[in-house]
Amino acid sequence: MTESQVIVFAVPVFFAMIGMELLVGIVRNNNTYRLYDAMSSISTGMLSQLVNLCVKTLGFAIYAMAYPYLAVSPLSADALWVWVAAIVLYDLAYYWNHRAGHRITLFWAAHAVHHQSEDYNLSTALRQTSTGWMFGWIFYLPLALLGFPPEVVGVAGLINLLYQYWVHTEQVGKLGWFDRVFCSPSNHRVHHAVNDAYLDKNYGGILILWDRLFGTFQEEDDNDPCRYGTRSHLHNWSPLVANLQVYRDRFVEMRATRGLGNKLALWWKGPEWHAQSKPESQFDIDFIKYEPEATGPQRAVATASFMLCLIAVTALLWYAEQLGTVVVLVATLALGLIMHVFTRWHAYSSTTSVATQDH
Ligand SMILES: [Zn+2]
Numbered sequence: 001m002t003e004s005q006v007i008v009f010a011v012p013v014f015f016a017m018i019g020m021e022l023l024v025g026i027v028r029n030n031n032t033y034r035l036y037d038a039m040s041s042i043s044t045g046m047l048s049q050l051v052n053l054c055v056k057t058l059g060f061a062i063y064a065m066a067y068p069y070l071a072v073s074p075l076s077a078d079a080l081w082v083w084v085a086a087i088v089l090y091d092l093a094y095y096w097n098h099r100a101g102h103r104i105t106l107f108w109a110a111h112a113v114h115h116q117s118e119d120y121n122l123s124t125a126l127r128q129t130s131t132g133w134m135f136g137w138i139f140y141l142p143l144a145l146l147g148f149p150p151e152v153v154g155v156a157g158l159i160n161l162l163y164q165y166w167v168h169t170e171q172v173g174k175l176g177w178f179d180r181v182f183c184s185p186s187n188h189r190v191h192h193a194v195n196d197a198y199l200d201k202n203y204g205g206i207l208i209l210w211d212r213l214f215g216t217f218q219e220e221d222d223n224d225p226c227r228y229g230t231r232s233h234l235h236n237w238s239p240l241v242a243n244l245q246v247y248r249d250r251f252v253e254m255r256a257t258r259g260l261g262n263k264l265a266l267w268w269k270g271p272e273w274h275a276q277s278k279p280e281s282q283f284d285i286d287f288i289k290y291e292p293e294a295t296g297p298q299r300a301v302a303t304a305s306f307m308l309c310l311i312a313v314t315a316l317l318w319y320a321e322q323l324g325t326v327v328v329l330v331a332t333l334a335l336g337l338i339m340h341v342f343t344r345w346h347a348y349s350s351t352t353s354v355a356t357q358d359h
């Protein structure tokens with residue numbers, strides 16, 4: 001079974017849990033969902049899965065290719081300890097991949113997608129990058145050096161990804177000791193928050209112990225409620241625009257920047273670095289969430305288009321092997337375009353007012 005087919009099996013679980021979270025939120029009068037934001041996040045996840053099909057999970061292919069050359073003494077996939085060690089060490093590699101994803105703009109350009117939602121709920125978890133495949137694999141090559149077989153590392157990666165799903169919720173409070181050992185809803189809320197005290201904290205995927213070890217742990221403070229999103233607001237529901245935002249902004253800034261050193265620094269320094277010392281305006285933590293007005297029919301058409309895309313993407317993930325690369329590539333382009341259009345359906349609305357947020 002391919003990784004994409006495993007994801008297909010997970011889809012009903014994802015949606016059942018989203019339904020439960022929505023219901024709990026409504027009952028508690030603390031609903032964290034907005035229609036367009038959720039559709040945008042899930043569409044971004046669908047696009048990410050389609051792109052993975054097209055690049056045939058490049059990172060895994062590179063690992064498998066490098067493995068025979070790098071593995072000094074290959075480990076056996078039959079030993080239980082090898083699996084346990086792989087899950088723990090993959091998580092350590094993920095910590096550094098994730099930390100670089102926030103502190104080096106070239107990597108942030110790919111990872112920012114996961115953070116652009118101004119809501120925090122299970123649909124945010126599905127908000128995955130479509131360009132992470134370019135460089136992410138670099139961080140996992142040390143596992144090949146240590147001798148971990150590709151199939152073991154592939155499964156460890158999938159476990160790491162699927163584990164992180166449930167922590168994207170505001171409906172689960174603090175969990176005591178669990179918050180200090182494992183990545184949890186409370187400490188991952190901090191990771192997604194743009195509050196001064198919370199920026200660049202809590203990178204751990206399964207274990208938050210890495211953050212405690214490397215000095216990036218921050219506990220959630222009830223007196224400093226989390227505000228979500230990125231500091232350069234996306235203000236767009238399109239998964240295509242979401243994926244291109246940081247690349248586009250940096251290329252524009254590169255053209256306006258003098259000196260090769262400065263141009264390159266725009267990519268290898270942190271996202272807050274600019275060659276011209278911009279007079280940074282104070283970040284407004286009380287920003288109003290992006291919510292352009294959409295009429296009832298617009299919302300209905302967008303929702304119907306979203307559902308059709310979901311069915312098409314699920315079928316593609318399941319039948320990708322039989323369909324062949326060309327069909328998958330054409331379908332990815334077509335579906336990417338459809339998702340771009342339906343998430344912008346509200347643009348035809350006559351007003352552009354923003355709704356005040358309720359939490
Ligand atoms: Zn992150």
Ligand SMILES: [Zn+2]
Pocket residue numbers: 114125168188192
């Ligand atoms: Zn997250």
